[in-house]
Amino acid sequence: DAGVTQSPTHLIKTRGQHVTLRCSPISGHKSVSWYQQVLGQGPQFIFQYYEKEERGRGNFPDRFSARQFPNYSSELNVNALLLGDSALYLCASSLRGPLEDTQYFGPGTRLTVL
Amino acid sequence: ILNVEQSPQSLHVQEGDSTNFTCSFPSSNFYALHWYRWETAKSPEALFVMTLNGDEKKKGRISATLNTKEGYSYLYIKGSQPEDSATYLCAPHGTDKLIFGTGTRLQVFP
Numbered sequence: 442d443a444g445v446t447q448s449p450t451h452l453i454k455t456r457g458q459h460v461t462l463r464c465s466p467i468s469g470h471k472s473v474s475w476y477q478q479v480l481g482q483g484p485q486f487i488f489q490y491y492e493k494e495e496r497g498r499g500n501f502p503d504r505f506s507a508r509q510f511p512n513y514s515s516e517l518n519v520n521a522l523l524l525g526d527s528a529l530y531l532c533a534s535s536l537r538g539p540l541e542d543t544q545y546f547g548p549g550t551r552l553t554v555l
Numbered sequence: 556i557l558n559v560e561q562s563p564q565s566l567h568v569q570e571g572d573s574t575n576f577t578c579s580f581p582s583s584n585f586y587a588l589h590w591y592r593w594e595t596a597k598s599p600e601a602l603f604v605m606t607l608n609g610d611e612k613k614k615g616r617i618s619a620t621l622n623t624k625e626g627y628s629y630l631y632i633k634g635s636q637p638e639d640s641a642t643y644l645c646a647p648h649g650t651d652k653l654i655f656g657t658g659t660r661l662q663v664f665p
Contacts, residue, residue, distance in 0.1 A: 445598070474653075483559075483644055483655030484599070497651045531599070539646075539653050540586055546598040 443467070445534050445547035453553045454522050462517040462550045466534030472496070473515040474539060475507055476531040478549075484531055490515055491538055519552075527554045561645055561656035568635050568663055575631045576659040578645030582626035587648040590619055590630055593658070594641040602630075602643075635663040 446465045454460050466473050472491040476484035486499040490509035504520045513534075519526055529551050533544040560579045568574050578588070590602040603612040608623040616633045632639055642658040 476655075481657065483646070483657050485655070486652040489652070499652060533599075539589065540648050543601045543604050544589065544653075545601065546591075548598050 445532060445545050447530075447532050447547040447550050449550060450548065451551045451553075453555060455555050456522055456524060458522050458554075459518065459520045460522060460552060462519075462530050462532075462552070464515045464517070464532030464534075464547060466513050466515070466532075467545055470534035470536055470545075471513055472535045472538040472542075473509055473513065474533045474535075474544065475515070475517045476533065477501075478529045478531060479527075487517065489538060496538060522554045524554050527552060559645065559647060559654050559656040561643075561659050563659060564657070565660040566662070568661070570636060570663055570665050572635050572663075573631065573633045574635055574661065575629050576643055576661075578628045578630070578647075578656055580626050580628075580645075580647040580654075582623055584649045585623050585626070585647055586650070588621055588628050589646040589648070589653060590628070591644045591646065592641045593644060599644065632661075635661070637663045637665050639663050 448463045474489040475487040478484040488507040489497040493509045507517045509515045529549045531549045532547045535542040535544045587606045591599040593599040603619050605621040610621040619630045621628045642660045644658045646653040646655040
């Protein structure tokens, strides 16, 4: 079975631009969570979706948004990019959610904002 | 849950040594604790999900314990091997999300 996949693997944008990151969960998993990881810190929670509904949101500005599709894949959108948005963005899937189940992480998308 | 602390920040051991790390978290609003291993250039790999006070879990040479009343978890590695070199992250789950610590970076020298 394929694991969690993310695209693209790397991305370079300039300040003010918009970016869309994509995640495909493990087959059968209905929950997708997004995390931002900057160097020297642990991953920070951005969003969790379960059955296409937002189940949780971290302390990120409204420039960050996400959605989950009927096939349980997910997109993370970031508008008006800032230099500080440069980070590794991780997606994780689980059957129901991290409160109940093991999460499986994808390889991440490395975003660089110039 | 706001503050998750992991210690030590980094650790260098010789192959064959046993080692342990600590994860401390506020005990209020606790629901579950996750441990992950994150090797360089790979995805974080789930080790354990623990929920009950006194829980003990084991996976090969790695084991973990949980004390929810005092707010800590220990991760033990018995007979460390070079392939155990990685950053070990703990993440308690509060009412609505996982909060990750900054991790313990382990290097095992042959």
